[in-house]
Each structure stands twice: as C-alpha cells, then as structure tokens.
Amino acid sequence: MPLNHRPGYIQLLLRGLLAGLAAGLLAGGFAYLVGEPHINAAIAIEEAAAPPGEHADDPLVDRDVQSTAGLFLATGLYGVALGGILATAYTVLRRHLRTDSDTRAALGLSAAALTGIVLVPYLKYPPNPPAVGNPDTINQRTAAYLAVLALGLVAVWAAALAARTQTDQWRQATAGTAAFVVVVGIAYALLPTFHEVPDDFPATLLWDFRISSLGTQTILWTALGLTFAGLLTARTKATVTAA
Structure with a gap:
C-alpha cells in the first residue's frame, strides 16, 4: 500500500x-x-482436599458470574489491550x-507475538489449574514468568536480526531458527524450575x-x-476505490 494511502495511527489503533x-x-x-469444566474439576479437588471443617472464604464475585460474565469481560479487555499493542507494533x-503485503505484515507480527509471548513461556512454565502451586513461591514464579516472557520476545527479535544477515531463503530460515533456539535454550537453562504439581493430582485433568x-491463547x-x-x-480497498 502506498505510504500516502496508509491509515493514520488513530485509525490503525481503532482497528486494532x-x-x-x-x-x-x-x-x-x-x-x-473447553476450559471452564477443567477449572471446575480442579476447584472440586481443592475443596475436597481441604481439612474437615475448614471452608474457604466466600468470593466477592459468585463463581457462576466469574465463569460467564467475568470470563468474557476479562478476555474481551485482554483482547482490546493486545489489539492496541499489535496496532502500535x-x-x-x-x-x-x-x-509489501500489509496482510503478511500483520499476520507475521501476530505470529511472532504468539511465539514469544505465549509459546516460549508456556513450554518453560505451563499453566496450572487451581489446587496446584505453592503460595510461598508465588513471587518467585511471577518474576521467573515475566523474565521468560521478556526473553521470548528477545528470542524472536534475535531470530529476525539473524535472518536479515542472509540472502537465500533457506539460509534466512536456518539463521533465524538457530538464533531463536540459542536464546531460548540459554533462558531455559538459567531460569529456575518449579515442580509443584502434587503426585496424586489427576494427570489427565492437568493435561486437559x-x-x-x-x-x-492460540x-x-x-x-x-x-x-x-x-x-x-x-x-x-476502500481508499483505493475512493481515489
């Protein structure tokens, strides 16, 4: 698209x-x-494991509201925030x-974000359902997750830079992949590992x-x-037609 036909940032932001x-x-x-049934099953396990006579405090928002209106509100706002970030990027x-394709550019950026923001942290620190996790390590786990997220973006950036050093497509792919794997490998080796899943927790539920x-996320x-x-x-198309 010619530069003089590109929508301004505000228009791009609104589209994002x-x-x-x-x-x-x-x-x-x-x-x-797909996800809520597994969360409900994990909550049931957590409640069943609580000592007799001990009950968790009533939540400020009812569980039914959390799993419906609260869920869609959260994912909607999260999507809006990510859309703004994508438009800015x-x-x-x-x-x-x-x-030269704006479509490929947009899809490439979203694929890079999916790789760096989602896949890289997921493989190192996969999410756990309720009833899994030690409250005493929450600060360490949060810091480690943010670190691997940042390093995931660094890995994507390193892959793009490495690919630019080559001219042939297969060499670009090889250089980019190698740079990505090196950065991710170093990150995984340096960051701590947490093993907090109880031995008796259902493996199928955890996997699902x-x-x-x-x-x-995908x-x-x-x-x-x-x-x-x-x-x-x-x-x-609208701009070209109007012109």
Whole structure:
C-alpha cells in the first residue's frame, strides 16, 4: 500500500482495538466451553482436599458470574489491550518488515507475538489449574514468568536480526531458527524450575487444562492477526476505490 494511502495511527489503533475485542470474545467462548469444566474439576479437588471443617472464604464475585460474565469481560479487555499493542507494533515496525503485503505484515507480527509471548513461556512454565502451586513461591514464579516472557520476545527479535544477515531463503530460515533456539535454550537453562504439581493430582485433568489454556491463547492471537489484517485490507480497498 502506498505510504500516502496508509491509515493514520488513530485509525490503525481503532482497528486494532476492534480486532482485539472480537478476538478476545472468541477466545472467551472457547475458554468457557473447553476450559471452564477443567477449572471446575480442579476447584472440586481443592475443596475436597481441604481439612474437615475448614471452608474457604466466600468470593466477592459468585463463581457462576466469574465463569460467564467475568470470563468474557476479562478476555474481551485482554483482547482490546493486545489489539492496541499489535496496532502500535505494526505502526512502528511496518517499514522494517520485508514484505509489501500489509496482510503478511500483520499476520507475521501476530505470529511472532504468539511465539514469544505465549509459546516460549508456556513450554518453560505451563499453566496450572487451581489446587496446584505453592503460595510461598508465588513471587518467585511471577518474576521467573515475566523474565521468560521478556526473553521470548528477545528470542524472536534475535531470530529476525539473524535472518536479515542472509540472502537465500533457506539460509534466512536456518539463521533465524538457530538464533531463536540459542536464546531460548540459554533462558531455559538459567531460569529456575518449579515442580509443584502434587503426585496424586489427576494427570489427565492437568493435561486437559494446559491444552485448553494454550488453545485459548492460540485462538486469541490467530483471530487477532486475521481480523486486524482483514480490517487493513478493507481499509486499503476502500481508499483505493475512493481515489
């Protein structure tokens, strides 16, 4: 798209926010249908393991509200925030991306974010359901997670820089992959490991919960990239037609 036809940042931001809202609600629907049953099962295990006569404090928000309106509100707002970030990243990085296609640029950025923000932290610190985790290590686990998230983005950036040093496509892929693997490998080796899943916790429930969590994030970022790219394409066609 010619530079003089590119929508301004405010228009891009609005498209990103709209795409994020749609993606967040779609991901919320998946989380409600697929993830919530596993969370409820984990909560039941946690409550059954509580000492006799000991009851958890009543939550400020009823569990039914949390799993419906609260869930969609959270995923919707989360999607809006990510849409704004994607639109901002697109505005800043678009001219540096080696493609003339705005669709490929938008999808490439969302794929890079999915890799660095979701997949890299997930493989090191997969999410755990309720009833799993030591409250005494929450600060250490939070710091470690934020560190691996940042290093995941560094790994994606290193892969992009390494790929730029080559001209042939296969060499670009090889250099980028090697740089990514090196950074991620160093990060995984240096960061601590936490083993806090009880031996008697159902392995199937743990697996299903983690897969549903990954599915929710994958759907969110995929839908965000596709919707944002679609809105960019629609804007381009409308601008060209008007011209």
